[in-house]
Amino acid sequence: MPAQIEATAFYLPQNVCTNQELADTFGRWSPKKILQKTGIESRHVTGPDETALDLAEHACRKLFATIDGNGIDYVLFCTQSPEYYLPSTACLLQERLGLDKTIGALDFNLGCSGFVGGLALAKGLIAGGMAKRVLLITSETYTKHIHPQDLANRTIFGDAAAASIITSCDEEQIGAFAFGTDGSGAENLIVRNGGLRHRYDPKAPDIEDDSGNIHTDNNLYMNGPEIFNFTIEAVPVLVSQVLANNHIEIDDLDFVIFHQANKFILEYLRKVVKIPKDKFHIDMTNTGNTVSATIPIALHQCISQGRVKQGDRVMLIGFGVGYSWAGVVTRISQSLVESVLSGQET
Numbered sequence: 001m002p003a004q005i006e007a008t009a010f011y012l013p014q015n016v017c018t019n020q021e022l023a024d025t026f027g028r029w030s031p032k033k034i035l036q037k038t039g040i041e042s043r044h045v046t047g048p049d050e051t052a053l054d055l056a057e058h059a060c061r062k063l064f065a066t067i068d069g070n071g072i073d074y075v076l077f078c079t080q081s082p083e084y085y086l087p088s089t090a091c092l093l094q095e096r097l098g099l100d101k102t103i104g105a106l107d108f109n110l111g112c113s114g115f116v117g118g119l120a121l122a123k124g125l126i127a128g129g130m131a132k133r134v135l136l137i138t139s140e141t142y143t144k145h146i147h148p149q150d151l152a153n154r155t156i157f158g159d160a161a162a163a164s165i166i167t168s169c170d171e172e173q174i175g176a177f178a179f180g181t182d183g184s185g186a187e188n189l190i191v192r193n194g195g196l197r198h199r200y201d202p203k204a205p206d207i208e209d210d211s212g213n214i215h216t217d218n219n220l221y222m223n224g225p226e227i228f229n230f231t232i233e234a235v236p237v238l239v240s241q242v243l244a245n246n247h248i249e250i251d252d253l254d255f256v257i258f259h260q261a262n263k264f265i266l267e268y269l270r271k272v273v274k275i276p277k278d279k280f281h282i283d284m285t286n287t288g289n290t291v292s293a294t295i296p297i298a299l300h301q302c303i304s305q306g307r308v309k310q311g312d313r314v315m316l317i318g319f320g321v322g323y324s325w326a327g328v329v330t331r332i333s334q335s336l337v338e339s340v341l342s343g344q345e346t
Contacts, residue, residue, distance in 0.1 A: 081142070243315075
């Protein structure tokens with residue numbers, strides 16, 4: 001059966017970390033310099049006892065305020081900040097939301113390509129007749145992985161959750177996908193300790209880079225130059241593959257939404273791929289990089305602002321940790337627009 005994105009909503013935790021706060025803490029970069037380097041003025045961060053599951057529940061409550069939450073028959077939960085090793089966070093969310101016990105539920109571990117990957121899983125479940133209404137969650141709390149003295153990563157990442165409903169429909173709205181994976185890049189964006197290969201080490205020593213940023217092997221490590229090199233090599237090829245798989249040209253698109261990594265990378269990619277400014281979204285000013293939640297948040301914002309409308313053909317491109325990358329072209333459904341606009345009224 002064909003599939004469409006029926007509705008979406010997102011939630012940001014209440015705690016906010018501003019550029020001024022980072023400037024006061026580190027004394028190295030001014031608020032203006034942080035904004036210039038990243039395109040970010042502030043980012044939302046979870047409290048000590050607030051988890052990806054909590055954010056996901058809030059996002060779902062907001063979603064269900066705009067659209068009927070009944071009839072969900074599968075939950076897909078994308079996170080790299082799970083509640084436990086086991087059970088799956090998706091199972092816990094089913095209980096919190098009071099969803100039917102006859103549904104399926106699973107977690108999948110992806111980063112910045114997670115929303116597009118989740119769309120593919122949801123479309124596959126619907127096309128295979130295994131589900132008709134899928135709840136897709138992308139919820140991430142990367143700030144919990146970051147060392148307090150890691151200025152570079154603290155400027156970039158924020159926490160958030162997005163909830164989307166993917167449903168069967170009469171005519172296919174979610175087009176053909178393209179994917180990529182390169183595990184050789186794993187070391188360039190990693191939390192080394194905490195899994196079963198390397199257990200969490202309370203005595204892990206501090207590691208300081210050439211710029212004075214500190215992390216341990218218990219924390220998030222990102223090799224910025226290598227991530228940039230991967231991105232500029234993989235993303236233009238991915239865009240071409242998505243266009244070819246959907247038998248369209250770049251000019252046939254009404255809008256393009258990339259994972260909101262940082263302003264510099266996005267501006268660079270836009271110019272390389274030759275996407276007009278008025279068809280391209282860059283806005284992480286008050287959210288930061290929220291990993292798998294950036295694309296649904298951006299889609300929601302663009303519809304809310306009237307930049308994306310019903311019937312528009314929109315390309316979605318995710319890329320990051322893994323390395324992993326994925327893209328798709330989707331039509332914007334009437335129900336999606338209605339759910340976003342009704343959410344502004346609640």
